[in-house]
Structure formats: structure tokens, C-alpha cells
């Protein structure tokens with residue numbers, strides 16, 4: 001295996017190349033993070049306020065670092081009148097639930113839990129995990145749908161998301177959020193009715209074109225990612241700010257501080273490393289190195305303590321919730337990348353090309 005001499009990526013990362021000094025193409029051509037500008041963000045907030053809706057914005061919170069920080073920004077810094085919500089994906093950790101409670105208490109905002117049938121949810125996770133090696137896709141699709149649904153019910157003009165530039169390039173090459181692909185995978189599921197799948201999806205025919213149209217016509221709220229507009233504190237500073245202002249607590253048992261809101265994250269990350277040869281954290285540590293947040297030595301140390309090669313401590317809990325055995329897990333890690341890629345939405349592919357052309361015209 002070949003390692004980049006600057007970051008932690010190896011030659012298993014998709015489309016990566018190395019120069020003579022052994023520096024990877026992600027490091028030689030780093031996508032410099034340039035904030036879009038606070039002015040633009042303020043304009044978006046002003047226009048949201050001018051709609052005179054019951055709430056200026058919907059802030060989905062998971063109890064994790066990024067979404068809690070967004071809530072802090074929205075309420076304490078930008079003084080927005082917000083509604084908060086959490087999609088109960090059935091895998092929320094205790095510490096995440098406590099953090100959600102503390103954040104609501106600290107800000108005094110209204111919060112709603114959005115839920116789906118938990119038996120159906122578990123059956124769906126079980127099936128996609130077994131057959132596609134992943135739970136996150138099904139969870140992402142449902143989370144997004146629930147967020148749009150809550151925004152729609154309350155006529156909230158914008159949704160503030162905690163997506164962070166640090167997570168750039170940490171996704172798998174498969175289109176796991178593609179609804180057509182998801183429906184194709186679910187075709188082979190016994191014991192889950194079509195009606196149940198439809199209810200799980202809420203918007204079963206959503207594709208990128210429809211999504212764009214709905215946002216344009218105001219049927220759906222516009223999604224805004226504030227962390228892409230402003231200069232951000234480092235990961236550590238962000239933790240300190242929300243500890244002080246939001247009563248937020250970190251999971252001290254794990255050095256890595258993202259995604260501990262989900263009890264399945266260590267297991268999905270373990271599987272991901274087996275299937276793709278790189279895990280979620282390696283990508284984010286590498287971004288942190290490129291953004292000069294930590295040194296390569298510190299990142300290597302964090303990565304070593306993650307112990308990605310061994311099964312995570314809580315994996316039995318997740319397996320038993322999903323009615324899976326150790327033998328099932330052995331089969332899950334043998335799923336191959338891009339297995340269902342030919343069953344993704346043609347409309348989404350077309351839309352992606354359209355967007356590329358649009359970006360090129362805009363220069």
C-alpha cells in the first residue's frame with residue numbers, strides 16, 4: 001500500500017495519483033476552502049425573515065458537533081427565530097439525545113422529533129446493509145425527506161444544515177442517496193411491503209430535477225450550509241464554543257469527534273474500510289492536515305487510536321437491533337463497491353451534467 005507523504009490517504013482512494021515526492025493528488029491540488037462570504041449569508045437570512053413565516057429557519061440537530069454549532073450561530077449570533085427538529089433514525093446515541101436536550105434548553109427554541117415506523121426502519125437498514133454494505137444511504141434519504149417534510153409543514157423558508165467543508169471528499173463513490181438505486185435494492189427484500197417503503201421515503205419519486213423545481217417554486221425550503229459562507233473555528237474550538245454556550249458534551253471514549261451521534265457509525269465505518277480500503281475518518285483527518293488544523297503526526301496518532309481494523313466495541317448492539325449475526329457481518333464486508341451504480345436515476349445523471357455545464361458557463 002502506498003501512503004501520501006503529506007496526508008493519510010493511500011492508493012486505495014478513488015482516482016488518486018502520486019507525484020515523485022510521494023505527495024497525493026488531493027494534496028498537490030487541494031480544493032482551497034474559500035468562504036462564500038458572510039454578506040451573502042446575511043442576505044439569505046434577511047430574505048427568509050421578510051417572508052414573515054412563523055419561523056425564519058429550520059435547524060435540524062443530531063446532537064453532534066456541527067449541527068449544534070449551527071444552532072448556536074442561528075440563535076446566538078444571527079438572532080434568527082428558529083424551529084429545530086431531529087429525525088429519529090433509530091440509532092441515536094444517549095449522548096446525542098442529552099446534547100439535543102441541552103441545546104433546546106440553552107436556546108429555548110421549539111424542537112420536534114420526526115419519526116417513522118421503527119420496525120420497518122430496522123428491516124430496511126438490515127436489507128441494505130446485507131445487500132449493499134451500507135445503512136447510511138437509507139438513513140440519509142429518510143433524514144432528508146423528514147427535514148423537507150417538517151419545513152413544509154411549518155412553511156419554513158430555509159433549512160440550515162451543518163455540512164462542513166471538513167467533510168469534503170469523505171464520501172464513498174457509490175450514489176448511496178439515489179432513491180432509484182435504493183428502490184432497486186429494496187426490490188429483493190422479503191417481508192417489507194411497497195407501501196411501507198413509500199411511507200419510509202415520504203417523497204418516493206424525488207430526484208434532483210424535481211428537488212430543484214420544488215425549491216424553485218417554494219414547495220420545498222431552500223437548504224443553506226452556513227459553514228461554507230464564513231470563516232470557521234477549528235474542530236476543537238467549535239467543540240469549546242458549544243460546550244460553553246449549548247451545554248454540549250463530547251464522547252470522551254472516542255478521540256474522533258464527528259458522528260458519535262449515531263451508534264452505528266463505528267460499525268458502518270469499519271465496514272466501509274473493509275469494502276473501499278479507506279474509512280470516513282482518514283479523509284477528514286487528511287482535510288484537517290490540509291487546512292493546517294492538525295499535523296500529520298497528530299492525525300496518524302488519532303487514526304491509530306481509532307483502531308479501524310478491529311470490530312468496534314458496540315457492534316453487537318447494532319447487529320442485534322438489526323437482527324444480524326456475525327456470519328451476516330462477514331458477508332456484508334464482502335460487498336463490492338459500485339455494485340448498484342447502474343441502477344441509479346438517469347434523471348439524476350442528466351441533472352449532474354446540466355449542473356456541470358451551468359458551472360462552466362458561470363466560469
Ligand SMILES: [Zn+2]
Pocket residue numbers: 004005006007008009023024025026027
Ligand atoms: Zn495527500
